[in-house]
Amino acid sequence: MKxxxxxxxxxxxxxxxxxxxxxxxxxxxxxxxxxxxxxxxxGSGGVNNQTVGTPPNPDVPKSVHRISLKPEGGYRDxxxxxxxxxxxxxxxxxxxxxxxxLPHNFDTPRKVVLYDFIDGILMxxxxxIFIMLPIKFARLMLSIKKxxxxxxKNVNRIRxxxxxxxxxxxxxIVHKYIHLSINQILFDFxxxxxxxxxxxxxxxxxxxxxxxxxEILSKGLEIKREQELTI
Numbered sequence: 001m002k003x004x005x006x007x008x009x010x011x012x013x014x015x016x017x018x019x020x021x022x023x024x025x026x027x028x029x030x031x032x033x034x035x036x037x038x039x040x041x042x043g044s045g046g047v048n049n050q051t052v053g054t055p056p057n058p059d060v061p062k063s064v065h066r067i068s069l070k071p072e073g074g075y076r077d078x079x080x081x082x083x084x085x086x087x088x089x090x091x092x093x094x095x096x097x098x099x100x101x102l103p104h105n106f107d108t109p110r111k112v113v114l115y116d117f118i119d120g121i122l123m124x125x126x127x128x129i130f131i132m133l134p135i136k137f138a139r140l141m142l143s144i145k146k147x148x149x150x151x152x153k154n155v156n157r158i159r160x161x162x163x164x165x166x167x168x169x170x171x172x173i174v175h176k177y178i179h180l181s182i183n184q185i186l187f188d189f190x191x192x193x194x195x196x197x198x199x200x201x202x203x204x205x206x207x208x209x210x211x212x213x214x215e216i217l218s219k220g221l222e223i224k225r226e227q228e229l230t231i
Contacts, residue, residue, distance in 0.1 A: 061101035062108075067183045068097050069192045079191055100187065112182050119178045126171050129164050136161050155218045162210030169203040 071077035071094045078092035102108075140157045180196040187194060 060104070062104045062106050063102050065100045065102070065183055065186065066097065066179075067100060067187065068180075068195045068197045069095050069189070070195045072191050072193055077191075095192070102186075109185060112185055115178050115182050119175060122171050122175050122178075126168065126175075129168055129171075133161065133164050136164070152221065155214055155221060158210060158214040158217060162207045162214055165203055165207035165210060169201070169207065172203075173199060 071079065073079065078094050080093045080095060081090050082093040083089075084091055136157050140154060140161070143151070143154055143157075176197055176199065180194070183194050
């Protein structure tokens with residue numbers, strides 16, 4: 001009876017973890033849906049039936065850059081003016097971000113091209129991790145469901161999961177730094193400072209906790225082997 005309850009708990013927790021992972025992936029698509037549509041539109045040249053060899057549509061931007069901004073005057077700076085259509089008033093405002101579209105005839109600096117190439121490699125690595133992470137987790141859950149917990153394979157699987165989660169955090173940090181560097185090379189706006197986007201350290205904490213769990217299991221495995229040798 002106890003084994004049956006344990007198996008049910010493992011199944012429930014596994015389902016919850018998979019559901020949370022799917023929700024995380026779906027949320028990223030939902031948040032960036034407009035960006036995905038924009039990328040498709042730019043990649044297709046702005047039309048759905050563009051023939052091969054035709055020149056690009058001049059109305060379609062060469063690239064679009066998302067830029068985080070801070071007012072030069074600090075947190076009390078509301079030097080930008082916006083028009084309120086409700087009552088026709090002009091209000092003080094400030095922007096925290098903007099998207100800038102570059103035309104097709106824009107001459108991209110070589111350094112930006114290099115940064116874009118490196119960023120493409122990072123995105124490939126990130127995609128590979130997102131594919132491997134649920135595979136590792138599924139294998140771990142199947143092994144635990146078979147009541148095979150304290151073995152070297154499971155320790156390595158948990159350790160791999162922790163390393164991959166930390167790698168996602170590191171790749172994301174480098175990706176954001178590359179985009180900040182590109183924006184600082186290409187743009188300079190009056191009254192505003194180009195800043196880097198905020199970074200959430202949750203993945204770093206989770207990855208570190210998983211690695212600690214792997215080391216605890218590894219130590220438990222060593223103690224189990226010592227007890228078996230003693231017997």
